[in-house]
Amino acid sequence: MGHNDHLEEYYPDLPEQAGVNTRLGFEPNNEWLSSAPPDLRHEAMRKWFLSRFWDPANDTPYNGREGGYLYIHGGPYEAEDELYGRFGDLFDDEIVRAVIDDVESDGIYEWAPIHTEPDYDEYFSFEVESENSPYQQFLQRLSEIDSLNEAVLDSEHKMLLRQLLYSHLIAALEIYLSDTMSYWVKSDEDVFKRFVSSCSEFKKEKLSLSNIFDRLEALRDQVEQYIQKTVWHRLDRVMPLFSSSLDIERQEIKQLMEYIVIRHDIVHRSGRTKEGSQVEITPDKLYDLRHCVANFVDKIEGEVTSRGDFEF
Numbered sequence: 100m101g102h103n104d105h106l107e108e109y110y111p112d113l114p115e116q117a118g119v120n121t122r123l124g125f126e127p128n129n130e131w132l133s134s135a136p137p138d139l140r141h142e143a144m145r146k147w148f149l150s151r152f153w154d155p156a157n158d159t160p161y162n163g164r165e166g167g168y169l170y171i172h173g174g175p176y177e178a179e180d181e182l183y184g185r186f187g188d189l190f191d192d193e194i195v196r197a198v199i200d201d202v203e204s205d206g207i208y209e210w211a212p213i214h215t216e217p218d219y220d221e222y223f224s225f226e227v228e229s230e231n232s233p234y235q236q237f238l239q240r241l242s243e244i245d246s247l248n249e250a251v252l253d254s255e256h257k258m259l260l261r262q263l264l265y266s267h268l269i270a271a272l273e274i275y276l277s278d279t280m281s282y283w284v285k286s287d288e289d290v291f292k293r294f295v296s297s298c299s300e301f302k303k304e305k306l307s308l309s310n311i312f313d314r315l316e317a318l319r320d321q322v323e324q325y326i327q328k329t330v331w332h333r334l335d336r337v338m339p340l341f342s343s344s345l346d347i348e349r350q351e352i353k354q355l356m357e358y359i360v361i362r363h364d365i366v367h368r369s370g371r372t373k374e375g376s377q378v379e380i381t382p383d384k385l386y387d388l389r390h391c392v393a394n395f396v397d398k399i400e401g402e403v404t405s406r407g408d409f410e411f
Contacts, residue, residue, distance in 0.1 A: 283345060285319075
C-alpha cells in the first residue's frame with residue numbers, strides 16, 4: 100500500500116461541514132462530530148490521524164546496523180496516545196478504540212509525523228496592540244531613517260545607505276497599511292464585512308447554507324492570513340480594497356508608484372536598472388520620497404481616526 104491509502108475505497112466521503120483542511124492536516128468540527136452518523140464520525144477521526152502521521156518507511160531514515168528508524172522529526176508516535184489525546188474527552192473508549200484498531204490494522208504501531216516543516220505562518224504573524232500603534236510605529240521608523248541619514252560616511256557608502264533608506268521608507272509604508280488593515284478587520288465588524296465582500300479572493304468562493312457557520316469560524320483566520328501574505332507596496336492592487344474596507348477616500352498613488360518602481364530595482368536588482376546602470380538616490384530623491392510617504396500616511400490616518408462611526 101502507498102502513503103496512508105489504507106482501504107480508501109471502503110471509507111465514505113465526508114460532507115463539507117465535517118471540518119476543514121489546514122496546513123497541519125484535517126481538523127474535524129467538534130460540534131458536527133457530536134451528532135454525526137457513526138461511519139462518518141469514524142472516518143473524520145481516522146482522517147484526522149492519517150493526515151498527520153504516516154508509516155515511517157515513507158520519509159524516515161533507517162539505521163540498518165541497529166535495525167530501526169531514526170525519528171529525526173520527532174516520534175515515534177502511537178495512534179492510541181494521539182487519538183485519545185484529541186478525541187478522548189469527546190467520546191467513549193470503544194469509539195476511539197475502534198479508530199485506533201482501524202489505523203493499526205496494517206501492522207503499523209509506531210508512526211512518523213507528516214508535517215515536518217517549521218510553521219512559518221506563526222513566525223511571521225503579528226498582533227496589532229491598539230488602534231493608533233501602526234501610526235506610532237510608522238513615525239518611529241521615520242525618526243530612525245532620519246537619524247541614519249545623518250551618518251557621516253564616505254561618498255560610496257553614503258550612496259549605498261541612501262538606497263537602503265529609500266527601500267526602508269517603502270517598507271514602513273507597507274507595514275503601516277498591513278497593520279492598520281489587520282487592526283480594523285479584527286476590531287470593527289463592518290470593516291470585516293466590507294473587506295470580505297470587496298476582496299476578490301473571497302468574492303469568488305461559493306458557500307452552501309449547510310456549511311455557513313463552520314465557514315464563518317475559519318474565515319477570520321483566513322482573512323488575517325490573506326492580509327499577512329499580501330504585497331502591500333502594490334498600491335494599485337491593495338488601495339481599492341483598503342479604501343473600500345475602511346470606507347475612506349482612495350488616495351492618489353501615481354507618484355508613489357513611480358518611487359516604488361525604483362525601490363524594486365534597489366531590492367531585486369541589487370541597485371541596478373534593467374539596463375544595468377546604477378540606481379542613484381540623491382539626498383533630494385530620498386527627501387522627496389520621505390515627504391510623499393509621510394503625506395500619504397498622514398492623509399489616511401486622518402480619515403481613519405476622524406470617521407464618526409468608529410468608536411474610540
